[in-house]
Amino acid sequence: MSKINITVEINGQKKSAEVEGRMLLVHFIRESAGLTGTHVGCDSTNCGACAVLLDGRAVKSCTVLAAQANGRKVVTVESLSDGGKLHPIQSAFLERHGLQCGYCTPGMLMSAYWLLSRNPSPTEEEIRKGIAGNLCRCTGYQGIVDSVKLAAERMKEAK
Amino acid sequence: MTPASFDYLSPASLEEALGLLKEHGDDAKILAGGQSLIPLMKLRFTSFPYVIDVSRIKELKYIRKEGRKLTIGALTTTAELEESGEVRDEFQIIHDACSNIADPLVRNMGTVGGNLSHGDPGNDLPAVMIALKARFNLQSASGKRSVSAGDYYKDTFTTDASPEEMLVSVEIEIPDGRFGAAYVKHKRRAGDFSVAGVAVAFSLDGSGRLGSAGVGLTSLGPTPLRSAGAEKALEGSKPDGEGVKKAVEAARADSNPSSDFYGSREYKLFVLGKIMEKCVAEAAGRAQKEGSA
Ligand SMILES: Cc1cc2nc3c(=O)[nH]c(=O)nc-3n(C[C@H](O)[C@H](O)[C@H](O)COP(=O)(O)OP(=O)(O)OC[C@H]3O[C@@H](n4cnc5c(N)ncnc54)[C@H](O)[C@@H]3O)c2cc1C
Ligand code: FES
Ligand code: FES
Numbered sequence: 208m209s210k211i212n213i214t215v216e217i218n219g220q221k222k223s224a225e226v227e228g229r230m231l232l233v234h235f236i237r238e239s240a241g242l243t244g245t246h247v248g249c250d251s252t253n254c255g256a257c258a259v260l261l262d263g264r265a266v267k268s269c270t271v272l273a274a275q276a277n278g279r280k281v282v283t284v285e286s287l288s289d290g291g292k293l294h295p296i297q298s299a300f301l302e303r304h305g306l307q308c309g310y311c312t313p314g315m316l317m318s319a320y321w322l323l324s325r326n327p328s329p330t331e332e333e334i335r336k337g338i339a340g341n342l343c344r345c346t347g348y349q350g351i352v353d354s355v356k357l358a359a360e361r362m363k364e365a366k
Numbered sequence: 367m368t369p370a371s372f373d374y375l376s377p378a379s380l381e382e383a384l385g386l387l388k389e390h391g392d393d394a395k396i397l398a399g400g401q402s403l404i405p406l407m408k409l410r411f412t413s414f415p416y417v418i419d420v421s422r423i424k425e426l427k428y429i430r431k432e433g434r435k436l437t438i439g440a441l442t443t444t445a446e447l448e449e450s451g452e453v454r455d456e457f458q459i460i461h462d463a464c465s466n467i468a469d470p471l472v473r474n475m476g477t478v479g480g481n482l483s484h485g486d487p488g489n490d491l492p493a494v495m496i497a498l499k500a501r502f503n504l505q506s507a508s509g510k511r512s513v514s515a516g517d518y519y520k521d522t523f524t525t526d527a528s529p530e531e532m533l534v535s536v537e538i539e540i541p542d543g544r545f546g547a548a549y550v551k552h553k554r555r556a557g558d559f560s561v562a563g564v565a566v567a568f569s570l571d572g573s574g575r576l577g578s579a580g581v582g583l584t585s586l587g588p589t590p591l592r593s594a595g596a597e598k599a600l601e602g603s604k605p606d607g608e609g610v611k612k613a614v615e616a617a618r619a620d621s622n623p624s625s626d627f628y629g630s631r632e633y634k635l636f637v638l639g640k641i642m643e644k645c646v647a648e649a650a651g652r653a654q655k656e657g658s659a
Contacts, residue, residue, distance in 0.1 A: 209373055228374025228417060229407075250367050252405050253557075255471055264445070264474040270404045271475065272397075274374045275419060318471065339556040340469030 213277035217242065218286040226273050233257045235273035236283060244284040244313050248342070255341035258314035259283050265321035267340070284313040287320065295365065296320055296358040305354030307345035314341050319355045327363055329355070369407035376419045380505070380534065383420050387530045388507040390416045396532060397421070398441060398480035401472045402489075426479070426534055429453065435539045436460075440479025440532070444491070445470065447478060457538070458652060459498065459547035459565060463490040466549075469557035479533045482515075485523040485589065488559040492519065492590030493582030494549050497565035500538045506531040515582075519589035541578070544570040546653025550645040551584065552637050554628070560585045561628045562637045564617070564645045568600060570653040576600050576609070585628065586621035586638060593620040596642070605650035613646070614639045 214223040217240050224239045236259065237243050248256030250269050257269040260282035268281075287294035296319050299305065306312045315338060322329060322337035329337060334355045335348070343351060375394075377383040387394060394416040397403055406412045420426070426441040431452045438447065447453055448464035467473055467481065467490050481491040482502065495502075495515035503512045504527055515536075518526050527533060540547075547567035551560045563584030569577035581596040595616030603609020623634040 211374055228372050229369040231368065231404075231408075234368075250408070252401065252472065255469070258471055261474075265471050266475050267471050270401060270408075270472075272374065272400065272404070272419070274376065275397075275400065275421060277376070335556075337470060340471035 211274055211277075213274055215240075215273070215276045215278075216280045218282060228272065228274055230273040231269055232259070232261075232271040232273050232276050232281070233268040235276070236268060236281065239273075242283050242285050246310060246313050248310060248314070253342065254311065255314040255318060255338075256311050258317040258341065260317060260321060263321075263324075265318050265340075282317075284316050287316060294320075295361045296323070296355070299354040299358035299361065300351070303354040303357055304346065304350035306350075311341060311343040311345075315343065315351055319351075319358065322355070323359055323362060328359060331356070367408040369404070370410060370413035372414055372417045374417055374419060376422055378422055380423050380425055380532075383418060383423060384505060384507040384530075384532065386416075386418050387532065390418075392529050394418050394529070396483075398483075399443065399476040400480075401468070401476040402480060402484045402486065420532070421477075431456070434542065435537065437538075438478050438536045440477060440482075440534050440536070442478050443474060444476045444478060444481060445473040448473060457540075457547075459494055459549050459567065459649075460491075462549040463494045463551070463563075463565070466490060466551045466553070466560075472557075478536065482518070482536065483525055483527060483533050485519060485521070485525045487522060487587060487589050487591075488585045489590065490549070490551060490560065490563055490584055493563055493565040493584045495536060495538070496582030496590060496592045497547060497549075497567040497580035498538045498540070499567075499580050500536050502533055503535045503537065504531045505534045512537075516592040519591075522588045524589075540567075541569050544653045546570065546649035546651070547580075548645050548648035548652065550641040550648065552641050559628065562586055562623070562634050562641060564638065564642045566600070566642070566645045566649050568649060568653070570605070570650065574604060576603055576605060581613070581617060583617060583621060583638070586617075586623045586634060588622070591620060593617040595620050600646070605646050605653075610643055610646050614642050617642055 246256040248254035395414040426439040428439040551563040565582040568579035579600040583591040596613040599612035
């Protein structure tokens, strides 16, 4: 089977590699680009721990081929903080118990980030619908919903 | 989990894609959003020597509304369809279904063409297209043809499209006058496939009786189903009358669900009755508002 050359812009930096057609985007991100913030949870399109933005939309990177991302832009959880400074969504998760074990967190953060980029003032229902593709086995979700609400308020104030 | 090896092909135009499908025939598989295909390939339920990623074909990504006619390009994502204001306002039944497909992350990748062509009886859009009596436009290197949504589904994961053909667009035309349509899906958890789903579309005459009706069913048999029996029972009846009870009985007779972890056969048939009543009432409410589906 022939390999293909792909170039994906990850967090603003172009990453090129020769890959097999069957390579999954999450493996390209973790292994070729060395960005291990994106997690593999279920590996079966159910949990959303692997969520990243592809051309601005949140997707499950365990269910996208690296080749599908060729020539496109990917944004991962590593892009959120600015040097040592946490993104308002991250600090809200810290303050409002948006995480416990942290396994789901990278995906939750990316879904929340995508939701707030489209809808800066979501209602509780909109938040719950927005994170419907992300499973958390620890928090019972309330802490996550509260975190997203707090992040939304702070991000609006900062504007 | 990783799929078995394959050669990845990425045509930039429809013409190029159809050429590749002709060249590789049975050895090739169309990849659109990959949200049904990639999970199956990762589990090694299926594998192909060639995978043709059609998602870069821009000419098949569009939503076009002209009067009461809606044409949707096959590579439009279910998220784009869900977000369309025109679809939400005037083809609410499609919005009902899209906002209930899987979860936002899956909808950002999954396409209308893939949802309709996977042939999974649990997919939500087929029943809606059956109820709306949509036309599916297919194209291959040798020509074009169109089939009605109700004739597209042959068996589980098997449609009328040959390996050389691609679904390129879907056309829906709703009749003049009062017309209402709705889709009701009963699911156990957020993001899940349905226990059962019902799509109903009909026109309403001056005396408040149903005219021509369309009924599609999800998760109630080996394929997405059309219930011709329920359509007949609804026609000429009032949306809150005996006709609806008869339609439920007819839809049950046209269904053949199997017991699985979504529920027993009996439970699914019970749910069918409840959601069908709700669906007819919802569609009737919408029919009062002229010109929306
Ligand atoms: C966790 C999860 C939950 C889901 N829940 C639901 C749900 O509740 N309701 C629902 O409806 N769906 C659900 N899905 C399926 C999802 O909607 C898929 O996106 C959809 O079934 C397939 O669309 P796709 O573009 O991803 O197609 P792909 O996965 O790329 O392809 C699916 C099949 O269709 C064929 N195909 C694709 N495009 C065309 C075309 N234009 N012409 C001919 N053949 C084509 C492919 O060859 C393949 O056989 C779920 C998926 C997941 C992973
Ligand atoms: S790891 Fe991708 S959805 Fe769970
Ligand atoms: S914090 Fe443990 S899974 Fe969400």
